[in-house]
Every structure is written in C-alpha cells, then in structure tokens.
Amino acid sequence: MPESWLRAFIAAGRTVGLNYAFLLDARERASWLRGIALTAELSVLTILCSLLVGIALAGLLTSGRPWLARPARAFVELMRNTPTLVQIYCAFFVLNMLLNQLVGGAQNNPLTAYAWAVIVLSTHYGAYHAEALRAGIEAVPRAMRESAISLGFSRRELLAHVELPLAFRFALPSLFNNFVDVVKSTTLASAIAVGEVTYASLMIWVERDNVLEMMILIFLVYGVLTLLVSRLGILLENRLRMPGYGH
Amino acid sequence: MPPAHQPPERPPLVELRQVHLSFGSNHVLKGIDLNVRKGDAVSIIGPSGSGKSTILRCINGLLTPERGEVVVGDTPVHALRTEAERIALRKRIGFVFQQYNLFPHLTVLENIVLAPVRILGVARETAEREARELLAKVRLADKIDAYPGQLSGGQQQRVAIARALAMHPELVLFDEVTSALDPETVGEVLSVIRQLVEDGMTCLLVTHEMRFAEEVSHEIVFTDGGEIVERGTPRDIFHAPRSPRTHAFINGLRN
Numbered sequence: 001m002p003e004s005w006l007r008a009f010i011a012a013g014r015t016v017g018l019n020y021a022f023l024l025d026a027r028e029r030a031s032w033l034r035g036i037a038l039t040a041e042l043s044v045l046t047i048l049c050s051l052l053v054g055i056a057l058a059g060l061l062t063s064g065r066p067w068l069a070r071p072a073r074a075f076v077e078l079m080r081n082t083p084t085l086v087q088i089y090c091a092f093f094v095l096n097m098l099l100n101q102l103v104g105g106a107q108n109n110p111l112t113a114y115a116w117a118v119i120v121l122s123t124h125y126g127a128y129h130a131e132a133l134r135a136g137i138e139a140v141p142r143a144m145r146e147s148a149i150s151l152g153f154s155r156r157e158l159l160a161h162v163e164l165p166l167a168f169r170f171a172l173p174s175l176f177n178n179f180v181d182v183v184k185s186t187t188l189a190s191a192i193a194v195g196e197v198t199y200a201s202l203m204i205w206v207e208r209d210n211v212l213e214m215m216i217l218i219f220l221v222y223g224v225l226t227l228l229v230s231r232l233g234i235l236l237e238n239r240l241r242m243p244g245y246g247h
Numbered sequence: 248m249p250p251a252h253q254p255p256e257r258p259p260l261v262e263l264r265q266v267h268l269s270f271g272s273n274h275v276l277k278g279i280d281l282n283v284r285k286g287d288a289v290s291i292i293g294p295s296g297s298g299k300s301t302i303l304r305c306i307n308g309l310l311t312p313e314r315g316e317v318v319v320g321d322t323p324v325h326a327l328r329t330e331a332e333r334i335a336l337r338k339r340i341g342f343v344f345q346q347y348n349l350f351p352h353l354t355v356l357e358n359i360v361l362a363p364v365r366i367l368g369v370a371r372e373t374a375e376r377e378a379r380e381l382l383a384k385v386r387l388a389d390k391i392d393a394y395p396g397q398l399s400g401g402q403q404q405r406v407a408i409a410r411a412l413a414m415h416p417e418l419v420l421f422d423e424v425t426s427a428l429d430p431e432t433v434g435e436v437l438s439v440i441r442q443l444v445e446d447g448m449t450c451l452l453v454t455h456e457m458r459f460a461e462e463v464s465h466e467i468v469f470t471d472g473g474e475i476v477e478r479g480t481p482r483d484i485f486h487a488p489r490s491p492r493t494h495a496f497i498n499g500l501r502n
Binding site for chain 2: 141143144146147148149150151152153154155157161162165166169240242243244245
C-alpha cells in the first residue's frame with residue numbers, strides 16, 4: 001500500500017477521533033500484519049488438523065468395537081467438557097514442562113507455543129467434528145451399508161468409499177459451523193503469547209492506548225476470515241450436492 | 248453311459264442343509280434345504296415374512312445360521328469366521344436389493360467400477376470398458392454420467408444389476424428386485440434378468456412376480472413359515488401343487 005494512502009487513512013481516522021498512527025511505524029505495522037498472517041495460518045492449519053482428528057475419532061466411535069469406541073468416547077467427552085483456555089494452559093504449562101524435563105531442557109523441545117496451540121485446538125475441535133461426522137455416518141442407510149458389504153467391501157473400505165463421503169455431505173453444515181468457531185478460537189493462542197492478531201493488537205494498544213481502534217480492526221479481521229470460511233462451506237455444499245438425492 | 252437325451256447331472260453351486268435361524272424369539276428359518284445347480288434359475292416364492300430374504304442373506308454371509316450348513320461351490324459359508332473369508336465369498340456372489348442401494352454420491356459409471364477397481368484390483372481402464380459393455384447390455388449406455396438420484400427406479404435397478412455383474416459373479420441373488428418399482432418399469436428389469444438366465448448365469452430370485460417366475464425359472468421353491476413347503480418345476484408348482492398350502496397361496500394370488 002502506498003504511503004500516501006496510509007497517511008490519508010490515518011488523517012481520515014483522526015477526524016472522527018480514531019488513532020491509527022501505529023500504521024506509520026514500520027516495526028509495529030509489520031508485527032500487526034504478521035499477526036493477521038498468523039491468525040489466518042493458525043486457522044487453516046487447525047481446521048485441517050482438527051478435521052483429521054475428527055475423522056479418526058468418528059471412525060473409532062462407529063467401529064462397533066468397544067475397545068476402540070470407549071476410549072474414543074472418553075476422549076471426546078474430556079475434550080468437550082473442559083474449557084479450551086484451560087486446555088491450552090494445561091498443555092503449555094504442564095505437558096510442555098514435562099516434555100522439557102523429558103528431553104533435557106527447553107532448548108531441546110521441538111514444540112513451540114504455536115505448535116501447542118495447533119495441537120490443543122485441533123484435538124478440541126476434532127471432538128466436535130467427530131460428533132458431527134458420527135451423526136452423518138449414522139444417517140447412512142443400513143441398506144446402503146449392506147449393499148457395499150455384499151460387493152465385498154471391508155470395514156475400512158466401507159468407511160472410506162461410502163460412509164465418510166456420505167457422512168461428510170450430511171455433516172457439512174455442522175462441520176463448517178465448527179470451522180467458523182475454530183477461526184475465532186485461534187484468539188486463545190494469545191494466552192500463551194502466540195503473536196496472532198489479538199496478541200499483536202494488544203501489544204500495540206498497551207503502548208498507544210488505542211484500544212477502540214485496535215478492537216475495530218480485530219473485529220474486521222475475524223469478520224472477514226469467518227465470512228470466507230462460511231462462503232467456502234456454501235460453495236462446497238453446492239459442489240458436493242448429490243443430484244436428485246433427498247430433494 | 249447316460250441316454251443322450253438326458254442332460255448331464257450338474258453339480259450344485261449352492262446347497263443349504265437344515266438351516267435354522269432366529270431373530271430373538273422369532274424363529275425365521277426352521278430347517279431349510281435348498282440347492283441350486285450351476286446355470287439354473289431358481290425362484291423362491293411365498294408369503295411375506297416366510298424367510299425368503301433371510302435365505303439369500305445366509306448364502307452371502309450377511310447372516311450366519313445358528314444350525315445347518317450353507318455351501319457355495321467348495322466354500323462352507325456357515326463355517327466362515329473372519330472378515331477376509333467372507334469378503335472372498337462375497338466377491339463371487341452378486342446381490343441385487345429391493346431398494347437398489349446405489350451409492351448416491353457417485354455417477355453410474357463410478358458405481359459400477361468402484362468395487363472391481365478397489366476390491367478386485369482390476370485396472371481402471373478395463374473396469375470402465377466392462378462397465379460400458381454392461382450398461383449397453385442393460386440398455387442404459389446413455390446414462391453413464393448420471394447420478395442415481397436422476398434415474399427412475401427401473402433404471403437404478405438395472406444399474407444395480409450391472410454393478411453386481413461387474414464383479415463377474417458365479418451366482419446372482421435377487422431380493423424382490425421389482426417390489427419397489429412402478430408397474431411400468433418392472434418389465435424392463437425383468438427382461439434384463441431374463442437375458443441373464445438365458446446367458447446361463449446362476450440366479451436365485453426371491454420374487455412376487457409369479458408369471459415371471461413361472462416363465463424363467465428351472466425350479467420354484469415355495470416357502471411358508473420358515474420352511475420349504477414344496478419345490479418343483481414351474482408347471483408343477485403353479486398348475487399342480489401337491490401341498491394344500493401351496494395351492495392356497497397360488498389361488499390366493501389369482502383371486
């Protein structure tokens with residue numbers, strides 16, 4: 001963006017009493033822009049990883065084998081029934097510390113705060129996806145399952161080629177509901193000093209005392225990201241619509 | 248040497264001996280004896296709830312009898328224990344359902360090639376060529392890229408038959424395949440089955456289409472209350488039944 005536009009924007013802000021002068025400070029501007037990039041990156045990564053966790057958990061939950069389904073159920077309940085922020089603290093201040101001791105010091109620990117945020121948010125939301133996918137898998141007609149089995153499908157092939165493709169379609173609205181939530185939840189990573197947009201903004205407003213101004217920007221950033229995610233959901237729903245099925 | 252006019256005795260491809268099965272307190276099969284010789288078309292008829300579909304499900308291992316033996320070729324189906332053994336059996340047996348059960352998220356072509364490619368390991372090109380041939384055979388060549396939801400019931404059922412045939416089965420089981428169809432589409436499905444029987448495919452049909460059963464079958468089996476009441480040629484069963492129960496059932500349909 002040319003500097004002249006920036007100055008015009010800042011001047012316009014000033015006329016309504018908003019102080020966006022930090023945009024002219026190269027260091028502050030860079031860290032804030034990096035915050036936006038990190039938020040976007042964290043969102044995409046967490047959506048993908050949480051989906052993998054969800055698929056695995058849904059597979060276990062619907063396996064029909066108690067020794068697989070029961071631990072998966074316990075894990076889902078644990079993840080859903082404790083606050084996300086507490087899980088992040090617990091992972092970073094307890095598990096990470098234990099890991100530090102295990103590998104002989106923080107300098108040997110490959111897991112950063114950022115990595116912990118991805119891990120915790122992915123497992124947390126994976127539990128929600130698993131429930132959405134389980135509902136989808138259970139909505140697959142029994143007769144459909146019987147016909148695939150009669151063709152010689154194994155349990156795994158049935159899941160991969162019939163149950164999951166159908167379950168994914170049935171679960172799509174719920175999944176994207178969760179994905180929107182994932183985007184917003186990345187703000188929790190600020191609690192362990194991951195420099196995403198909330199944390200980056202916080203760093204700016206403690207110095208410049210421009211809380212309202214930064215809040216407006218934060219709302220805009222999350223608003224745009226969640227809008228993109230929900231648009232993608234609608235796009236996928238149309239793309240994956242099964243012609244003539246159910247309507 | 249047997250007289251020239253007698254066909255050589257063909258070995259049974261499917262044999263059921265004293266098969267018993269219950270669902271809870273409901274004793275569905277009470278000692279079923281049945282055999283289907285290679286190349287024969289056998290129709291099972293009888294009132295609803297007489298265990299007809301259950302017999303088919305015992306043959307491809309979807310259900311396991313509590314007592315008795317089910318043998319397909321050299322395979323003792325009743326004794327199969329692992330999933331792998333049952334899969335090996337099911338690859339050899341086509342099953343066509345009342346509700347077609349095509350995969351709604353896949354096109355007609357994908358429905359047909361999925362199992363040959365994924366389960367038999369057939370090259371995709373070969374599977375597609377065979378799928379085209381099968382679709383021509385069931386007269387649906389122009390629907391290759393359609394989705395199941397875009398087809399009529401009769402068309403879906405013909406795709407389901409093509410899907411079963413794509414696995415090169417030794418035997419095809421038909422479970423009331425015309426019961427869910429509009430009357431005007433029944434004929435197109437039956438003519439596909441008739442063609443299969445003429446081609447020498449071994450077929451075991453559960454059906455309510457009595458005229459069709461009479462016309463295509465080598466043998467008719469009448470079941471009632473989980474038992475086989477009577478079996479014989481179509482002529483015997485439909486025109487000279489020995490059992491009063493068979494007689495009552497056939498007459499009940501006529502009136």
